[in-house]
Amino acid sequence: MNTRTPWIRHGLNEARRSLALARRYWVEAVLGLGFITSLFGGLVFAVLKASGQSLDSGQADGLIIGFALWMFASGLTHGSAKEIVEETQQRTLEQLQLAPLSLGQLLTVRLLLESAVGLILLVLTLGVITGLSGGRVALSLPALGLAVLGAPAMAGLGFALAGLSLLVKRGELLMVAAYPLVIGLVSLPALPLSGWSALPYALAAAAARAAAGGQTFPVEVWAWVALNSAVFLAAGLAIFRACLRQARHLGVLGHL
Amino acid sequence: MDPERLTSTTRAGPLLQLQQASKHYRRGGSAVQALQDFELTLQRGEVIGLLGPNGSGKTTLVKILTGLCGADQGELRWRTGPAQAAGQPGPHLREIGVLLEGRGAAYERLTTLENARYFCELREQRFSLDRCRQMADLLGLADLDTPIRQLSTGNKLRAALIGALIHRPALVLLDEPTLGLDLEGVERLHALVHQGAAEGQTFLIGSHDLHFIERLCPRIVCIHRGRKRFDGAREAFVHQDYRYRLVVRSEQPCPPPPEWLGPRDWQAAPGEAGGWSLPLRDPAEAARLMAEWASWLGRCSALQLRAIELREHYLQHLGLTVGEEAEHA
Numbered sequence: 267m268n269t270r271t272p273w274i275r276h277g278l279n280e281a282r283r284s285l286a287l288a289r290r291y292w293v294e295a296v297l298g299l300g301f302i303t304s305l306f307g308g309l310v311f312a313v314l315k316a317s318g319q320s321l322d323s324g325q326a327d328g329l330i331i332g333f334a335l336w337m338f339a340s341g342l343t344h345g346s347a348k349e350i351v352e353e354t355q356q357r358t359l360e361q362l363q364l365a366p367l368s369l370g371q372l373l374t375v376r377l378l379l380e381s382a383v384g385l386i387l388l389v390l391t392l393g394v395i396t397g398l399s400g401g402r403v404a405l406s407l408p409a410l411g412l413a414v415l416g417a418p419a420m421a422g423l424g425f426a427l428a429g430l431s432l433l434v435k436r437g438e439l440l441m442v443a444a445y446p447l448v449i450g451l452v453s454l455p456a457l458p459l460s461g462w463s464a465l466p467y468a469l470a471a472a473a474a475r476a477a478a479g480g481q482t483f484p485v486e487v488w489a490w491v492a493l494n495s496a497v498f499l500a501a502g503l504a505i506f507r508a509c510l511r512q513a514r515h516l517g518v519l520g521h522l
Numbered sequence: 523m524d525p526e527r528l529t530s531t532t533r534a535g536p537l538l539q540l541q542q543a544s545k546h547y548r549r550g551g552s553a554v555q556a557l558q559d560f561e562l563t564l565q566r567g568e569v570i571g572l573l574g575p576n577g578s579g580k581t582t583l584v585k586i587l588t589g590l591c592g593a594d595q596g597e598l599r600w601r602t603g604p605a606q607a608a609g610q611p612g613p614h615l616r617e618i619g620v621l622l623e624g625r626g627a628a629y630e631r632l633t634t635l636e637n638a639r640y641f642c643e644l645r646e647q648r649f650s651l652d653r654c655r656q657m658a659d660l661l662g663l664a665d666l667d668t669p670i671r672q673l674s675t676g677n678k679l680r681a682a683l684i685g686a687l688i689h690r691p692a693l694v695l696l697d698e699p700t701l702g703l704d705l706e707g708v709e710r711l712h713a714l715v716h717q718g719a720a721e722g723q724t725f726l727i728g729s730h731d732l733h734f735i736e737r738l739c740p741r742i743v744c745i746h747r748g749r750k751r752f753d754g755a756r757e758a759f760v761h762q763d764y765r766y767r768l769v770v771r772s773e774q775p776c777p778p779p780p781e782w783l784g785p786r787d788w789q790a791a792p793g794e795a796g797g798w799s800l801p802l803r804d805p806a807e808a809a810r811l812m813a814e815w816a817s818w819l820g821r822c823s824a825l826q827l828r829a830i831e832l833r834e835h836y837l838q839h840l841g842l843t844v845g846e847e848a849e850h851a
Binding site for chain 2: 272275276279286287290356361364366367516
């Protein structure tokens with residue numbers, strides 16, 4: 267008799283599928299990662315060159331940490347919408363609808379797996395940054411903790427995007443439009459607490475950047491990050507459900 | 523589905539009952555009635571052919587049965603469970619396998635085997651490699667370990683069929699399953715459906731391939747403009763008073779039919795501009811008439827004696843002519 271709970275069963279099923287894809291197309295994945303890192307390296311070099319500074323000056327530290335946070339946050343934001351767009355293109359979205367797990371739950375399972383991979387990448391990236399900066403930027407647990415605590419807010423944004431992708435023909439355009447949005451959210455001066463802090467993930471990213479530089483915060487900052495996460499995750503899920511209901515009503519679920 | 527569950531819950535009563543289901547869409551500012559007061563009852567082990575021209579509501583019906591499209595009204599009852607709003611998701615969906623609009627739904631970058639395992643586990647059913655290989659053998663798909671993107675169109679459809687049926691669904695909805703299949707593929711699909719029905723699976727098959735439906739489905743449901751036009755045994759559907767049609771083209775007026783033919787008269791031949799046709803019951807009647815009219819028939823500019831096709835009969839059920847069918851297409 268199978269005693270695994272459905273969540274574990276679905277988690278293993280999704281992990282098996284992701285691993286099969288990653289194993290078969292690992293070259294693509296590595297090249298993609300290398301491309302983004304090179305692009306960012308070029309950007310940092312250009313900024314330093316234009317300002318006449320060197321990497322050792324520490325002027326680009328904030329930018330570099332922001333890049334690591336952006337990679338993590340971007341994965342969370344785009345993960346669900348990317349799944350919807352790809353499933354629609356492959357015509358498999360209808361099959362997912364027949365699963366005992368709802369589409370929202372299934373996306374959550376996939377997002378958790380992707381987040382775990384994203385977190386590993388974040389730790390590795392921060393480790394490399396620590397090495398490159400000669401220890402100025404520390405791989406601190408508070409920084410990681412803030413990045414993770416704020417993650418549900420970006421997941422909520424991702425669910426909202428995924429919901430809208432169910433209703434529009436070109437969901438990939440929504441994803442492209444979200445890239446600058448995530449860059450903006452990660453780089454906003456949301457610390458100390460201000461109006462910017464109410465935006466999704468802005469406070470978490472600002473606090474994580476500061477924590478990586480050795481700064482400490484009162485407990486209220488952590489509380490606000492947690493509240494921000496809870497609010498935007500709930501809002502994102504509500505938008506996703508509403509869009510799914512509307513797509514079902516219109517009969518456009520899975521339409522290209 | 524688990525054989526145990528099958529035994530304990532499903533022996534008696536219909537598998538599915540859809541009642542008073544209606545659905546309209548808005549297209550270009552106007553309302554289109556895709557389905558109207560549609561009723562359907564499916565019994566366990568039945569194989570039902572769903573016929574209808576393009577835009578008649580077949581796909582909408584399948585989408586409502588699979589919870590992909592919410593109905594404006596109507597109820598759906600699964601086995602002995604409570605009635606629920608038609609077109610809404612529910613636990614019954616795990617017992618449904620579907621192939622929509624003749625397209626293979628599978629992850630192109632995964633192999634057939636990986637797809638089958640994924641979709642089986644997705645429905646929370648234990649994956650059986652033996653069953654997967656058995657289905658592949660039955661469908662004539664030799665290679666289970668090549669990514670689907672590298673397969674031919676027909677084999678992609680075979681792989682998708684395996685993914686859709688690997689979890690032993692109680693109800694299988696196949697929408698245009700023969701699109702892209704060669705003759706051998708169609709025969710193998712035929713065998714797969716027969717085997718599934720023998721094991722208690724119910725099949726609802728929508729197709730424009732009338733001969734496939736006629737051969738495979740003991741029960742036929744005809745749908746046109748969202749309404750059910752026929753629901754009954756294949757024998758009743760294909761029953762024809764007249765099996766042949768004499769079609770002529772002549773510059774001289776057609777002679778009146780002899781009295782022994784009864785109250786029958788010439789009609790404009792469907793699809794034959796300027797042609798006239800006379801329906802005939804059987805070869806004996808045809809031979810007698812042709813012998814009587816041998817002299818006149820010999821002077822006709824064109825002459826055909828042909829069997830009345832199932833398609834013509836189907837159009838008659840729908841109240842359509844050949845021209846109207848082309849307009850629908």
